[in-house]
Amino acid sequence: xxxxxYKEEGIKYVLxxxxxxxxxxxxxxxxxxxxxxxxxxxEISLMDFLTGKFWYPTSVNKQFGLLPLLLGSLLVTxxxxxxxxxxxxxxxxxxxxxxxxxxxxxxxxxxxxxxxIPSVVYGFFGLVVLVPLIRETLNLPTGQTALTGSIxxxxxxxxxxxxxxxxxxxxVPSTLKQGSLALGATRWQTIYKxxxxxxxxxxxxxxxxxxxxxxxxxxxxxxVTGNAGIIPSFPGGLLxxxxxxxxxxALEMGEVPQGSDxxxxxxxxxxxxxxxxxxxxxxxxxxxxxxxxxxx
Amino acid sequence: MVDRLKKGYIIFTLxxxxxxxxxxxxxGSENSKDSFPAKKTSSExxxxxxxxxxxxxxxxxxxxxxxxxxxxxxxxxSVSVAGGGSGVGITALIDGEVDIATASREIKxxxxxxxxxxxxxxxxxxIAYDGISVIVNPQNPVSELTFDQLRGIYNGSISxxxxxxxxxxxxxxxxxxxSSGTYEYFKEEVLHGDEFRPDALTQPATGGIMGEVSQxxxxxxxxxxxxxxxxxxxxxxxxxNGSVAPSPENITxxxxxxxxxxxxxxxxxxxxxxxxxxxxxxxxxxxxxxxxVGYFPIKK
Numbered sequence: 001x002x003x004x005x006y007k008e009e010g011i012k013y014v015l016x017x018x019x020x021x022x023x024x025x026x027x028x029x030x031x032x033x034x035x036x037x038x039x040x041x042x043e044i045s046l047m048d049f050l051t052g053k054f055w056y057p058t059s060v061n062k063q064f065g066l067l068p069l070l071l072g073s074l075l076v077t078x079x080x081x082x083x084x085x086x087x088x089x090x091x092x093x094x095x096x097x098x099x100x101x102x103x104x105x106x107x108x109x110x111x112x113x114x115x116x117i118p119s120v121v122y123g124f125f126g127l128v129v130l131v132p133l134i135r136e137t138l139n140l141p142t143g144q145t146a147l148t149g150s151i152x153x154x155x156x157x158x159x160x161x162x163x164x165x166x167x168x169x170x171x172v173p174s175t176l177k178q179g180s181l182a183l184g185a186t187r188w189q190t191i192y193k194x195x196x197x198x199x200x201x202x203x204x205x206x207x208x209x210x211x212x213x214x215x216x217x218x219x220x221x222x223x224v225t226g227n228a229g230i231i232p233s234f235p236g237g238l239l240x241x242x243x244x245x246x247x248x249x250a251l252e253m254g255e256v257p258q259g260s261d262x263x264x265x266x267x268x269x270x271x272x273x274x275x276x277x278x279x280x281x282x283x284x285x286x287x288x289x290x291x292x293x294x295x296x
Numbered sequence: 297m298v299d300r301l302k303k304g305y306i307i308f309t310l311x312x313x314x315x316x317x318x319x320x321x322x323x324g325s326e327n328s329k330d331s332f333p334a335k336k337t338s339s340e341x342x343x344x345x346x347x348x349x350x351x352x353x354x355x356x357x358x359x360x361x362x363x364x365x366x367x368x369x370x371x372x373x374s375v376s377v378a379g380g381g382s383g384v385g386i387t388a389l390i391d392g393e394v395d396i397a398t399a400s401r402e403i404k405x406x407x408x409x410x411x412x413x414x415x416x417x418x419x420x421x422x423i424a425y426d427g428i429s430v431i432v433n434p435q436n437p438v439s440e441l442t443f444d445q446l447r448g449i450y451n452g453s454i455s456x457x458x459x460x461x462x463x464x465x466x467x468x469x470x471x472x473x474x475s476s477g478t479y480e481y482f483k484e485e486v487l488h489g490d491e492f493r494p495d496a497l498t499q500p501a502t503g504g505i506m507g508e509v510s511q512x513x514x515x516x517x518x519x520x521x522x523x524x525x526x527x528x529x530x531x532x533x534x535x536x537n538g539s540v541a542p543s544p545e546n547i548t549x550x551x552x553x554x555x556x557x558x559x560x561x562x563x564x565x566x567x568x569x570x571x572x573x574x575x576x577x578x579x580x581x582x583x584x585x586x587x588x589v590g591y592f593p594i595k596k
Binding site: 131229258 | 380381383384387406407410465466467468473474480489491494495496497498499500504507508511512514515
């Protein structure tokens, strides 16, 4: 009996240790990220960094303006969401509500394969196929645009959005659906007035995770968006090249002298990215809680 | 009984885990002991049968070819080569991680300062010439640019091909990322203190520039002459003394305005295997390899 208790306690502590390890890792990442970014603000003011319009990290008059990079990231992400959310939710509804079970079983593995393709392969595909296509069909000076990045990101976010939305839709209690149909609602009315509202918490979580994936994506964007550090307009800027925060870090981290302003500026960009994804997660969480309460 | 067995199993697992961590700790400290003498590199590494090179992606194909040939002749000696960019190589030399840093630009004053602070004394060895070719799509009728035009195209004051004698089409200027030695060189030689136009596309590799220029009739980019092939058109450049083609003779004679030297940097005067390798690169055979790879020998 005693031995058993010790064993139980032992396992508890081992598991406690392992789970706190994640917290420690997160804490250390924050610590190093913020420590190095704060060093930048000894040299330039926070306002100059946040509102600066030019990113010239290696010139004589160094300028570390976050604005073009931040807006570039946001533009590409918004474009990706506009593209992938309707498609993703429509596919999820089709797979879970309308498709013949055999068709659904056939479609699902393909969607999962889509999620397994490495981002550099997406980037290569975008560069070779989509970039020339966009330049020729839209008659643009170059095909390396925010739109190209948005489409690629949208495709990459689709599996996340479809799988999680589909889970949410499937887990709507069948009593709700049957009740709706019994009251004389058509299938379509049931889907958009009963099932989708009931699954909204899961669908929102899916969208937020899609946003998270999109804003953190690096390789694909570096290959297809052209990386021009200009402040994009909306929506016209979708047809211009943009540079995202992630691509900037990836492009410049290789050569930057350690401990220089440029080095700290890249860490500061990383911190901004971190804070944004953190906020997105918080929002996703709060949406989830709010809607769950309603359905229950 | 079963409980006891399980308990024994858990204790055993913990014991093994403990050993693993202990092992990690030991190897960690051994590694740091091993790498410490490497901080003082070449002079003390005289007897070493293995050296490492790191740095410029421009020098990379050349350094690899030289290393392969050198190792074929000296099977017991090992030369490993890595890329990453000139700055990466020089940083590695400063940190004492490599024996030779390869660079497509001269070492910067601040890098020399950082090296001295770390007890490293960088010594320069020029090994070959390289030329930067300005490329456009083969469909583009423009085949020559003056330096002022080139500067205008890259600082943003010229944005249409008709301003430099081409068709009425927007110019899409393509640049390398700021970690490329070619970027720094181009900025210094062509822009003379101006900034690159902010809407210039930035490509992480020469392949990206080649890809875009070969597809896009509006594009202009710059690459090492070694990468020039039929899919793009290398422009003649005019720096005030006539139009000069990016040909081998013009690059080694210095007539072509965008030719430059490629360097090896060592800590102090090279000795041991490092010296042997550099001597090999400077030998007739080594310099022949330079031409084979597509650069231009420094010794005739």
